[in-house]
Amino acid sequence: MKNTVLALALSAALAACSAPPPSAPGMDLKAIAAVTPQAASSDAGSRWDGVIEAAQQADLTAQTAGRVASVAVDVNDRVAAGQVLLRLTGVEQRAGAEAARAQAAAARAQAVEAEATYRRFAGLAQQQYVSEQQLDQALAARNAAQAAARAAEANVAQAMQQADYTQVRAPYAGVVAQRLVEPGESVSPGQPLLRVFNPGRFRIQVQVPQGVAAALRAAPQADITLADGRVLAASEVIVYPGADADAHSVTVRVQLPADAGALMPGQVASVRFPAGGAGAGAVWLPQSALWQRGELTGVYVLGKDRLLLRQVRVGERRGDRVEVLSGLAKGERVAADPVRAAQALAEFRAAQER
Template structure:
């Protein structure tokens, strides 16, 4: 983690004084500068892309609820336990469910007996019809009684199947292999149908959804690339991007769904659902590169009130130059807008004041100290 520092007020005052001094003796009369870390400004220098924050979520997740009522007898798992598909998570008493199943089974046997009797009556009436011992209406009544008995038997079979399902619901099993993320009941507690029991997710398939400006959507869709910056400092290449086909009417932003690769298969820990992550889209930077946008590290800036500047090195002479800044990319912003945990791609656009090919000092404090030492050695007053 790098910590942002600002030039103290005293040094900043000295900085302005040094910048305002003139030296008539020429560069040959000044002693050489101390060794400084510098960089050459380039147009469209890649920074990894513009970033937007999103929340990690599991593609496969489930909230398990009770499908029958009863008292919990056993809970076999707890939060953060890994479970396999079909593994037993919880058991509920099944006294009422088994009683209902026995009643449904008895009703089915009665319905089957009624079907047998109705079928026999119908056959008997059908055999007597040719001899005209029964009327046509009596035969129709026998046929209707048989059909009604068959329908009652089918209904009894359905009731028995439903009662059996209620008995099966007393054992709650994992619908897929994953991790238990929440447990909301305790042993001995009485539950009712619809009551939440567990939450679980599969860690292998994760995704992040972010909202990007509508002006960036086309470039992001065409590039099809993104880099996810996790809170532990890792950078993960997105497995796939899905750019939503329509923008939000209220915000005029476009949703982008970023699918992460299965990190656990490669031996890396997967981020937990619900944590925040930054998604960088290099496509936005590539557009800026085509326009020749100059970018410099934010740490190279000297800030004095609303005035920003950088130390420019030319012919072994160091001078402070005011610049006009554009948007900043790649910085993490914490609560209340306070910058924290900056990343290597923390850079800012320079709209005016610098040209490609110029050299700047990357450490303004070291540059100020080197400039003061040079002037002191040369007998000049800051």
């Protein structure tokens, strides 16, 4: 039923556009140049260009305000985990830490005094030298002093952490990708300072049609061709569960092996999915062989003595080639120039009417 509706729509479009009839038997087709659809090879329709990115990359930002005192590394330097990469002046932070320690010492002394006062009142209360109210007040004062001492200790930890933020350390062993500040510059919390990445973990993300994604879920394998010509087998292929509603594509993440060698983020590579080629029955044609009217797409198929305009469904477009998903089989001959084929049909029909 669906094919009948499509055929009627195509016929109506042809009539509306004053095009020649979709089929004409008895024609001499020798003068019409033809092309033969090609089935997709293991490479066709399954190779995608992408950009290498670090799977583990960190933008190191300032976590406290200050002035850059020194930067110990530069771009391409290798760093160890925990290594100090940059220092801030930190005068205010160190002063704040000293003040917090002094306040904590005072709070501890007050807590000790309050504890002693409470114990003394507790002994006097047993001999009824002080009232229950006075004992309760001493207990409350002791508890308040102990809470103040704990709060002061927390302030010390916070102040020391702020002082520690003046030293920016590498979160893991890696390579410096970017140096964004120089000594003498003032920085504020959240400002980017350095970028580092793990040189042993790289990946590529590409967008593929939904049909290709379905094939990859069944056979998640990929080969990566690097700019220097090396071909590597992917250590992992992950097909994202959702699709882009606008582009009708699915993101596929390809993990490069750990022994991929010297790579840098931003390099271009080509990814081939053995199972992600064209779908069953799909063939490829030059885009110039397509006949299009609005949303309808067709080709002129050359038979023994017949020229037939047939509707097809197309998929990807790659350069001057287009993927034909249905409506055409491998081995059928198609007019290379649909305009010339339409003219030939019109001339043949006019000759028959004389």
